[in-house]
Amino acid sequence: MKKPIIAGNWKMNKTNADTKALITELIPLVKDAECEVVCCVPFTDIVTARKAARGTNIKIGAQNVHWAEKGAFTGEISAEMLKELKVTYVITGHSERRQYFAETDETVNKRTKAALAAGLKVIVCVGETLAERESNKTAEVVTRQTIGALADISKQDLKRIVIAYEPVWAIGTGRTATAQDANDTIKIIRRVVRKLYGRASANSLRIQYGGSMNPKNAAELMAMPQIDGGLIGGASLKAEDFAKVVNYNK
Ligand code: PGA
Numbered sequence: 001m002k003k004p005i006i007a008g009n010w011k012m013n014k015t016n017a018d019t020k021a022l023i024t025e026l027i028p029l030v031k032d033a034e035c036e037v038v039c040c041v042p043f044t045d046i047v048t049a050r051k052a053a054r055g056t057n058i059k060i061g062a063q064n065v066h067w068a069e070k071g072a073f074t075g076e077i078s079a080e081m082l083k084e085l086k087v088t089y090v091i092t093g094h095s096e097r098r099q100y101f102a103e104t105d106e107t108v109n110k111r112t113k114a115a116l117a118a119g120l121k122v123i124v125c126v127g128e129t130l131a132e133r134e135s136n137k138t139a140e141v142v143t144r145q146t147i148g149a150l151a152d153i154s155k156q157d158l159k160r161i162v163i164a165y166e167p168v169w170a171i172g173t174g175r176t177a178t179a180q181d182a183n184d185t186i187k188i189i190r191r192v193v194r195k196l197y198g199r200a201s202a203n204s205l206r207i208q209y210g211g212s213m214n215p216k217n218a219a220e221l222m223a224m225p226q227i228d229g230g231l232i233g234g235a236s237l238k239a240e241d242f243a244k245v246v247n248y249n250k
Helices: 016-030 043-053 079-084 095-100 105-117 130-134 138-149 179-197 199-204 218-222 239-246
Strands: 005-009 036-040 058-062 089-092 121-126 161-165 206-210 229-232
Touching (some): 005 239, 089 105, 218 229, 229 239
Parallel strands (some): 058 089
């Protein structure tokens, strides 16, 4: 049985003081969760988040990682640096990175491989824009992004990957994909993975939905057979809301 994974993506929100307060509030609310619980926090909050979450079922993740081991890359953070802080997960390929920071399928792949090489688990994001959806390119885009992100990654390493399907038009907009649409696109992604790695690997891969997932729609989305979790932006910034998503089945 796959354990569902609900991960918060805090994006560029929360100071250290906020982080301590939010994690502390969250701990009792999610302690009996049946899914894996992750908070992907800004780099500067990692130490505080780890400390606050120590000994609990909340794992801490980062939101990006550079592919080089070290060197002249002003403003970047390496996988070793994250590993030293005992981060469990790191997000790669988020659409905001693709859109505002010129991420490509190739850089997403490089970042993912560097994180895997350091022993981290990776949440790799894929998803189409509104224009791509409206011109019926969803399947083509998620196929290209999935193949690109997974290039040269072994079957063994795939076990430490989670894919997040996040239609760009649903992120932060309050517009959720219908549960059926999300399920259908995730099925396409899983089929791509099956072609690359075989049925068993594809079936055990966890694929999340992300994009305006919240306490109201989480249960319906999570009930879909292809959806194994959620990547939660806005609704992860308040303990009560995030806990409701985490406890979608209660
Ligand atoms: P949202 O963000 O839940 O605020 O739509 C999701 C994400 O970008 O990961």
